[in-house]
Amino acid sequence: MENTVFADSARGRQLSAFNRLLDVLDELREKCPWDKKQTLQSLRHLTIEETYELSDAIMRNDMPELKKEIGDIMLHMVFYAKIASETNIFDLADVLNGLCEKLIFRHPHIYGDTVAETEEQVKQNWEQLKLKEGNKSVLGGVPVSLPALVKAMRIQEKARGAGFDWEKKEQVWEKVEEELSEFKAEFNLSEPGKTDLEKATGEFGDLLFSLVNFARFIDINPEEALERTNLKFIQRFQYLETEAAKDGKELRNMTLAEMDEYWNKAKQTHRN
Template sequence: MNKIHSTPDLNRHSKLKAFDRLLTIMDELRENCPWDKKQTLESLRHLTIEETYELSDAILEGDLNEIKKEIGDIMLHLVFYARIASEKKAFDVADVLNSICDKLIARHPHIYGDVIANDEQTVKANWEKLKLKQGNKSVLEGVPTSLPALVKAIRIQDKARGVGFDWEKKEQVWEKVEEEMQEFKKEFNTETSETINKEKAMAEFGDLLFSLVNYARFIDIDPEEALERTNKKFIKRFQFLETESAKDGKKLGEMTLAEMDVYWERAKSL
C-alpha cells in the first residue's frame, strides 16, 4: 500500500459548516418556496447546462470572482438534484458523495493500492483499463452522445489514446491533416463552379476537422478553447466596427466591404 501524505486542512470545519448551511437552505426552499417546490430533475436540466456554460465563460475570461459565483450556482443544482432524488427514495447527497469517493479510490490504485504510475499517460491508461474490467463494453462508452461535436472529438481521441490507440509523433498527425485537406479539396474544388456532392464534401470536411483536433491535442492546445477565444475576438472586433461606423454616420448594410475593412483593421490594432 502506498503511503499517502496529505496536508492538514485548517479550514475543514468552516467548509463542512458552509456545506451544511447549503443543505439546510436547500431543504427550506424545497419545502417553502413555490418555485423550488415545483422543480423536477427534468426542469432543472437545461438550467444546469446554462450554468455550466456560464462557468466556462468565466474561466476563459480568467475572472476568479465570477468563477466562484458560477461554481456556487452549479453546487446548488447538484444539491437540488440529490434532494429531489431523496424524495423519490432513490439516493441522497451522502450516497452521491460516498459513491464518487469509492470510485476515486478504486480508480487510483497507484495512490490507494500497489500499482505504479509515475506519469499522466500511465494514469489515464490504467483508468480506461479499470473501467473495462468493471463492465464497460467500450472505452468510448463514457463519452456522452449529447456532447457538442468538437468537445466529443476531443474526448473520443483522449479515450482512444488511453489504451494506446494513437499516433507516435506529431509529424504523423500533421501529415494526416494535409492528407485530409487534399481529400476535401477533391470534393470541393474552389477553382471551379461545379456542383459538389454535398454529402461527400461534408464527410471529408468532418475528417479534416477531426484530424485538426487530433493535431491540437498533440501540441497541447485545447481546440474548443482556441475556437472560443477566436469567437470572442471576432465579436469584439465586429462590435467595434458597428460602434465606430455608427459614430461616423454609416450603416453596415449600406457600406462596401472595403469601407468595413478600414474599421476592421483599426479593431485589430487595439
Template structure:
C-alpha cells in the first residue's frame, strides 16, 4: 500500500489543544451538571437532528459565522455520544476517530493503494463496491437510512444505484421519463383515481429528482430555496397590506396579487 502524504498543518497543535479542551469540558459537564448527567443516547437524538437542520439552514444562507457555531454544537454532540458509550464500556472517542480513519483509508484505495480513479464517478463507483464487501451490507441500497426525508432518500438511492452502473445514459432519456410520468399522473387525476394518482405523483417526483441529479441540481436545496422565497414574499404581503389597513383573509386574491408582484421585485 502506498502512503499518501499531506502538507504539514502549522496549526495542528492548536487544533489538538482545542479538541482536548472540548473533551475536558465534556467530562466536567457530565460529572457535575445535573442536566448533562441525565442525558442518554436516546434523549440527545432529537436534539442532534435539530442541530443538523440548523447547520443546513446556515449553509443555505451562506452564513459562515453561523456555520462555525452550528459545527461546534454538532461536535459537542458527537463527543457527548462517545462519552456516554465510554461509560457503558462500549467504546470511546478514540475508537470513533480511529474507526472513521480506517474506513476512509479502506474506501480510498486510489489514494492509499494501487487502484486508479480518474474522476469523481470512478471514485463513487469504487466506494459503493467496497461498501458491498463490508459486513452487513447485503444490498447496494442497504446503507440508505430509513428515516431520511423522502426527497433526500430518493437522491441517495439514485446515487447508489448509479455507483454500480444502474442508471440512464443521458439526461434526454431522463427528461422523456419525466414527461411520461407526468402524462400518467394527469391521466389518473382525470379519471379520479386518487390512490393510483398518488403512486404516479410519487413517480413524477422521483423522476424529477433523477433529472435534477443529471443536470447537477440538488433537489432538496432547490425546493428549500423556493420555500424561503415564498416565505419572504408572503411575509411582505402580510406586512405591507397591514400598513395599508387591510386584513389577511378579507382581501380578494387580486388585491393580494398586487402585493405579491411587488414582493417579486425586491
C-alpha cells in the first residue's frame, strides 16, 4: 500500500520522471552518433550557453521557457555524471550524495547545535565552514571565469561573510564619491591628450567596484539592474528603427537631432 501511495505522490512522479531521464540518456549514449561523441570538454560551451538562456527566461519571467531551460541544464548535469561514470571516476549517486553531505555540513543550525537566526549569520557560518573544508581563502571559491560584474558582487558578498564590510550605506556612498573624484582627476576632460589611459582605466574599475558595492549594500543586484537597462535600451532603439523606417527614413541618413525625436517618443512608449 505504501509503495502505491508513494508512486502516486508528487515525489513519486518526480523520481519516476528522473529515472526516465536516466534511461533515455543511457539509450542515447549507446545509440545516437552525436551523443556517443560527447565529452566533458565538448559539452562545456553548450552548458554555458544553456545557463545564459536560463538566465534570459528568468529575466523575462517566461515560465514555459524556464521549464524548458531547467530541463536542458538538468540534462547537461546528468550527462557529465554519465561520462564520468564510464571511466569509474564517479557516478550520479556520488554527485547527489556528496551534495547532500555538503548541505548538511554547511547547515549546522538545522542539523546540529549551531545557532543562526538571521540570513547574515547563516552566510558567515557558511564561509567559515568552507574554510574548514580546505579552502585557503574566503575568496577562493569565486570562479576565475565569472563575468567581471558578477565576480565583483560575489567577491564583496564573500568578504562580508568573513566580517569585512562597511557598517553604514553612507560610508559606502562616500567611497563612491571618492572614486568618482579620483577618476575625474585622472581622466582630464579639459585636456584629453594628456590622459594616462592605463591609470584612468584603473580608476574607472575602482569606481565600478564601489558602485557594485553600494548596490549590494542597498539590496540591488547590479547585474540584474544593468540587464534591465540593456533590455530597455534595446526596446527603445528598435522602436526608433521601426518608426523611422515607417516614415521612409534610414538611420545612416538621419541627424542625431532627428533620431532624438524618435528616441523621446520611444521613452514615452517604453517607460520600463
